[in-house]
Amino acid sequence: MANIAAARIQREFKEVVKSEEVERCKIKVALKNDMYNELEGTIAGPPDTPYAGGTFKLEIKIPETYPFNPPKVKFTTRIWHPNISSVTGAICLDILKDQWAAAMTLRTVLLSLQALLAAAEPDDPQDAVVAKQYKDCPEIFIKTARHWTNIYAGGPHRELDLENKITQVMGMGFDEGKARVALSSHNWDMERATENLLS
Structure with a gap:
């Protein structure tokens, strides 16, 4: 993994782990290896949605070109949602594609995915x-x-x-x-x- 990507993701990982906002939203992130290029995210289903009370796992792969390119994220927990494939867990979310900006962080991604569970975009579906x-x-x-x-x-x-x-x-x-x-x-x-x- 390129040095710039590794240094940045290590810093962001610590930011997520220590963030009170992230903890309050019941979002977690864990390393899958010591290289920081593969992470496992966990997000709680937001209240007042059909996902409330559920815990959803994510696979997060950090590319060598991070933060200039977005992380590759998919749900490993099966879910019924217009913007997430019920078969593969692939996600349709603009910030994970063409709307990504280098200023965005792992925290932004996790909070955005939780927000997506509360506000689906059925006109731009993945499923x-x-x-x-x-x-x-x-x-x-x-x-x-x-x-x-x-x-x-x-x-x-x-x-x-x-x-x-x-x-x-x-x-x-x-x-x-x-x-x-x-x-x-x-x-x-x-x-x-x-x-x-x-x-």
Whole structure:
């Protein structure tokens, strides 16, 4: 890792670890190795969102060209959100692409990602299926996002009606993960989800 990038990320890492604001927002960062080029971030789902009570892990890779280029960040905890891929965890956020500025820091990135969970941008989606549900069926979106938060991020809210549908689809011989994705993607319509799994 280039010296400028290593020195800068070490300083920023300490800033995040010591920041009261970051601690108050329940954001953490940890080293994956001693090189400071791979970090693991953790952000808490913001209150009054379907992600509340969940803990989401992030993979953060620092390029050699940092801080002139943004870190590469993705969710390793599965999440149902218009701007985050429900399959790969890839994130659509302008500051991680063309709106990055060298003055931005790791703290900015982590706080921005937490803010994204509270204010989705469905018109610039990473996951078109989730964005469509967010816009067309907001109540179903909230239940689905809460369900995924409970299952994958340790969230407190169980959606028993949704869990029952997953159990029914599993009874047809499909595994739980595939059943959840098919039902989530088809607004929990059993018939459409099953057709999708059989096609």
